[in-house]
Amino acid sequence: MPATHEPDVDPDVVVVGGGHNALVAAAYLAQAGRRVTLLEARDELGGAVAGARLFPGVDARVSRYSYLVSLLPASVVAELGLDLELRSRRVASYTPTQRGDLLVERSEGAATRASFRALTGGDEAYEAWRTFYDRVAELAAVVVPTLTRPLPHAAELRTAVPDALWHDLVERPVGEVLTRTFADDAVRGVVLTDALIGTFARSDDASLVQNRCFLYHLIGNGTGEWRVPVGGMGRVADELVRVARAAGADLRTGAVVTGLTPLPGGGAEVALADGSRFAARHVLLGCAPAVANGLLGSPVEPRPAPEGSQLKVNLLLRRLPRLRSGVDPATAFAGTLHLGQSAVRLDEAYDTAASGVLPDPLPSEVYCHTLTDPSILGEELRASGHQTLTLFGVHAPARLFRDDPAGMRDRARDAALRSLQAVLAEPLEDCLATDGDGRPCIEVVTPVDLEHELRMPGGHIFHGDLAWPWLADGDLPRTPDEAWGVATAHPGVLLCGSGAVRGGAVSGLGGQNAAMAVLAEV
Incomplete structure (x- = not known):
């Protein structure tokens, strides 16, 4: 048994x-001047935001698990x-269909309007699109300023918004609203995908x-725009590590936490696998709530376990492939290329996956x-025209991968690449x-892989179902922890990850909210 040892000075925050x-x-x-010790079980920091050189002998630093940034507040x-x-x-999205193609520019102009007209036969669909997203922006303008402040009440x-807007986006299923708003199934699907990424x-x-x-997905910084981090998602992780260390935070890797014992006055004692123990008035949990419950010895909550449903495929290409539509690949792949994501097909795929069969x-x-x-590419790869592709598949729930993880990973890869191949004019291969070993540069990450590699139960990228970023009207927070949406059943033990009320996606909100709750205590 390893010897137990105590730190010279306990931190204020673990x-x-x-x-x-x-x-x-x-x-x-x-x-803010607090003594902070951070404990990470893995040998690297950054979690799902870390970058990596995935392919042996290839000078490309790829974001393995995440891909774009929208919700990270400019204020943070x-x-x-x-x-x-x-x-x-420069492109928001491109959607090839058998009836025609839909191109949406980031700054919508004549090409976007012409694309809607060619696909749907008139201007009605584009006008409905503009009106719909103007309404979404109206709600975003009200919600976004609250995200870095204590939780507001729903009322x-x-x-602050029209009754019809609140009813449509908060009280009725989004599919019902989209059916009423858009006559074209492909247009409905493009909108609907933002409701399904990471959610089954x-x-x-x-x-x-x-x-x-x-x-x-649609309120980030008031615009909902998803932007590309220069240097890859790993740059986001690297910068956070830099500023935390510069401020004096003690960041430790290979530090496996095995248990938490709440203290009578608040906070907890933290036990590590090497026998180390820390006692702190505040313990912030960046892990999923289900993992936190296990560390605290709490019974499992009586609700469905988290289950992720996404597949991520990372590829490195010598060049971008040509498309059947004839559109320039530099346009098709510049934004989000939607594949098999009409509204009808998305619901059909859900039903298939829910029945235990992988959609294909x-x-x-x-x-x-x-x-x-x-x-993110080395100089030689840039000069030779190499490109990365990130493919994100929906409705691939963890349950499908439990019995045969490796075999189902291959089947899911093939099912996802068939969607891509269907719109290409040449073999992707x-x-x-x-x-460096002569193998194709392709990596597949399933929900079960996320569970094993990042300790995300069920491979759920949000640590569980997302919550509305506000309080129910009857809720009366009693502590800063509750007011900021980071409370657990134990005083001084706070959630600071995606399982916080406003956690989810690459936003930093769980961490910012937890820090503000700590600093708000007298």
């Missing part, structure tokens, strides 16, 4: 986990002093989990990081780069 939210919390608190970037450049993509927000649900799910996902072809979307930011 942060469990080293993902981006945990690093945000550590940076804020260290900059500025307050922490992060040196980040987030670039806009505060509801009274039908468009008409009565729980409205898809509506909550939709809201988070798998509805997916693809984008090319290097068209906007080639810096002809464009794939090979690594």
Whole structure:
């Protein structure tokens, strides 16, 4: 048994986990003068935001698990002093269909209007599109300023927007609203995908989990724009590590936390696998709530276990493939390329997956990081025209991978690539780069892989179903922890990850909210 030893001075705050939210919390608190010790079980920091050289002998630093940034508030970037450049993509999305193609520019202009007209036969669909997203922006303008402040009550927000808007986006299934708003199934699907990434649900799910996902995807910094981090997602992690360490935070890797014992006066004692123990007045948990419950010895909550439903495929190509439509690949892959994501097909795929069968072809979307930011590639790869592709498949729930993880990983890869191949004018294999061992540069990450590699139960990228980012009207928070949406059943033990009320996606909100709750205590 390893010898137990105590630190010379207990920290003020212990942060469990080293993902981006945990690093945000550590940076804020260290900059505020608190003694912070962060404990990460893995050998690297950054969690799902870390970058990696995936392919042996290939000078490309790829974001393995995440891909774009939208929800990270500009105020958090500025307050922490992060040196980040987030670039806009020139194309928002491109959707090839058998009836025609839909191109949406980031700054919509004549090409977008013409594309809607060619696909739908008139201007009605585009006018409905503009009106719909103007309404979403109206809600975003009300919600976004609250995200870095204590949680508002629903009534505060509801009274600030038209009743019909609140009813459509907060009280009724988003699929019902889209059916009423858009006559074209392909157009409905393009909108609907933002409600389904990372969430296993039908468009008409009565729980409205898809509506909550939709809201988070479309309100980032008031515009909902998803931008490309220069240097890859790993640059976000690297900057958070830099500013946290510069402020004096003690960031430890290979530090496996085995248990938490709440202390009578608040906070907890933290036990590590090597026998170390820390006692702190505040312990912030960057892990999923289900993992936190296990560390605290709490019974499992009586609700469905988290289950992720996404497949991520990372590829390196020698060049971008040609498309059947004839559109320039630099346009098709610059934004989000939607594949098999009509509204009807998305609900059909959900039903198939819910019955225990992998949808094939798998509805997916693809984008090319290097068209906007080639810096993740070495000089030789840039000069030779290499490009990365990120493919994100939906409705691939963890349950499908439990019995045969490796075999189902291969089947899911093939189902996802069939979606891509269906719109290509040449074999994708002809464009794939090979690594130093001569193998195709392709990596597949399933929900079960996320569970094993990042300790995300069920591979759920949000640590569980997203919550509305506000309080129910009857809720009366009694402590800063509750007011900021980071409370657990134990005083001084706070959630600071995606499982916080406003956690989810690459936002830093869980970490910022937890840090503010700590600093708000008298």
